[in-house]
Amino acid sequence: MLRFTTIKDDVLLSLYKALLSSDKQEYFTASQIFPNVTLSIGTAMVNRACNALSEQDFVIGSNQGEDEYFTLSQKGFDRVEELLDASSEVPVAFAAIPAAGRTVGLNHNSAEIEAISEEIDRAIEIARATKSNSFNSDQQSRAVASLESAAALWKAAELTVFQIKVGIIFAIEDAQKILQSTFRTVKGPLLVDFIKTVLRNTTGIDL
The missing domain is CATH 1.20.1440 (de novo design (two linked rop proteins))
Structure with missing residues (x-):
């Protein structure tokens, strides 16, 4: 059984991956974040995790029409760095940053x-x-x-x-x-x- 903390961390990294691969877009829906998720969860859980991360100030939410969009706060960026530091290697998805650990x-x-x-x-x-x-x-x-x-x-x-x-x-x-x-x-x-x-x-x- 997956812990919600694990899900939130994966969604946070997935949102960062979306930011890395985008030229201009900075806010993303749960559906746009979902393709980067590595865990076996659906878009509803991604949305739930994003809302929880927003309550913790890791994520900034923005309602645009019927859709809710999310981006990382500075606190969220700091948390992403902690997660990467805790890993023994830089994930392939972060190759957009040249020599990230250098x-x-x-x-x-x-x-x-x-x-x-x-x-x-x-x-x-x-x-x-x-x-x-x-x-x-x-x-x-x-x-x-x-x-x-x-x-x-x-x-x-x-x-x-x-x-x-x-x-x-x-x-x-x-x-x-x-x-x-x-x-x-x-x-x-x-x-x-x-x-x-x-x-x-x-x-x-x-x-």
């Missing part, structure tokens, strides 16, 4: 590395101070939390490729989606491109 050193004496750190900090301050009708206080808090998480990770001496992809790039892109025009004023899209370029030039990894 450790990358960050030289904080480098002007480029420090510039990225300063730009993320600047984005946090602007995100905190900005008032707009295009997002509510909860969305703003989520954007700030995503950026703060990215800032803390970037200050580390070394990170795995997985942490960079999920904890930094995905976090910045999540904030970008929420803050929209405000984030463009702090060159959010350019910041993501800059991070990718710096890592490609210094490590050879193309994110």
Whole structure:
């Protein structure tokens, strides 16, 4: 008999797989998540697990018409990382992240590395101070939390490729989606491109 905790973990990983394979879509229905599930469960159980994960703040739910869509929260991304760390190998489904377990050193004496750190900090301050009708206080808090998480990770001496992809790039892109025009004023899209370029030039990894 499967434990519900096991089901939730598998659904969480399956939602992440859906995110990895999508170019633009960030929210998915239970039916769209289902093909990635490895356990012998149906879409009804996937939906039940997603709702339970939403109550635990691992997943963010969004009603669009008659359908309910889900995406990972920052807490959900952190849980995915824990699940992968607990595994002895990186699942084949995560091959979209090149060398996910590879450790990358960050030289904080480098002007480029420090510039990225300063730009993320600047984005946090602007995100905190900005008032707009295009997002509510909860969305703003989520954007700030995503950026703060990215800032803390970037200050580390070394990170795995997985942490960079999920904890930094995905976090910045999540904030970008929420803050929209405000984030463009702090060159959010350019910041993501800059991070990718710096890592490609210094490590050879193309994110």
